Amino acid sequence: MNYKIKKASLEDLDETAVLFNLYRIFYRQESDVEKGKAFLKERFLNSESDIFLAIADGKAVGFVQLYKLFHYTKLQKQWLLSDLFVHPDFRGKGLSIALIDRSKQWCEETDACGLMLETEKTNDIGNSLYPRTGFEYDGMHNYYHWWK
Template sequence: MNFKIRKANLEDLQELSQLFNEYRVFYRQVSNLERSMEFIKNRLLNNESDVFIALVEDKVVGFVQLYKLFHYIKLEKQWLLSDLYVQPEYRGKGISIGLIDRSKEWCIETGACGLMLETEKTNHIGNTLYPKCGFLHDEGHNYYHWWR
C-alpha cells in the first residue's frame, strides 16, 4: 500500500482530532471529539508535541505523537512515543512501522538518544509490533501513575 508520512500542522487538525478521538476510544475512553480537538490544537500551537501523520490518497489514516523528555542516565534528550494509532482497515500494511521509523529519524534529526514508550499488557498488537521495530522490553521497571 502506498502511503506518505509528514509532520502534522494546524491544517490537519480536523482529521487528526478524529483519529485521536478514535485512539482514545480504543483505550476505553468516552468519545469526545471537541475535547480531543482542543487537546491536539493546544499541543500543536504550543509546540508541546511533535505529531507525524500517515496519509493514503491524502486521507489521514494514522498518527504518532512524540513528547520531549530527558534521560537521566544518558544525560540527553529523548522522545516519549506517547500515542500511535492506525485506523483498523489500514492495519497490517506497514503504516505503523512507517510511523515508528519516522519517529526514529526524528530522534536522529533532533539529536535525541532514543525513544521510549509504554503500552498496556493487553495491547497484543503493540506488544507484537514494538519488538519487531527494535524496541527492547524493560522487565526491570514497574511504571506507576499518580492522578489527581
C-alpha cells in the first residue's frame, strides 16, 4: 500500500476532524464532529499541538497528535503522544508504526528528548503496539487525574 505522512495544517481540518471523531468514539465518547473540529481548529490557530496525517488512497486515514511538555530530569522539551488513530479499514498495514516513527523524527527535528504516552489498560492494540515500537512500560509511576 502506498501512503505518505504529512504534517497537518488548518487546510486539513475537515479530514482531521472526521478521524478525530472516530478516535473519540473508540474511547466511548459521543459523536460530535463539529465540537471536535472546533477543538482542533483552536489547537492549530494557537500552535498548541502538532498533528501528522497518514494519507492513503488520496485521503487521510490516520493521525497522531503531539503536545509539547518539558521533562524535569532531562531539562528538555518532550512530546506527549496524546492521540494516535488509524481508520479500521486501514489497520494492520503499518500506518500506526509510520506515524510513531514520524513522531520520533519530530523529536529529532525539534531537539526534544523523547515521547511519552499513556493508554488505557484495556487498549490491547496499543499495549501490544507501543513496546514493539521502542516504548518502555513505566511501572514505577502512578498517573492521577484531577477534573473540575
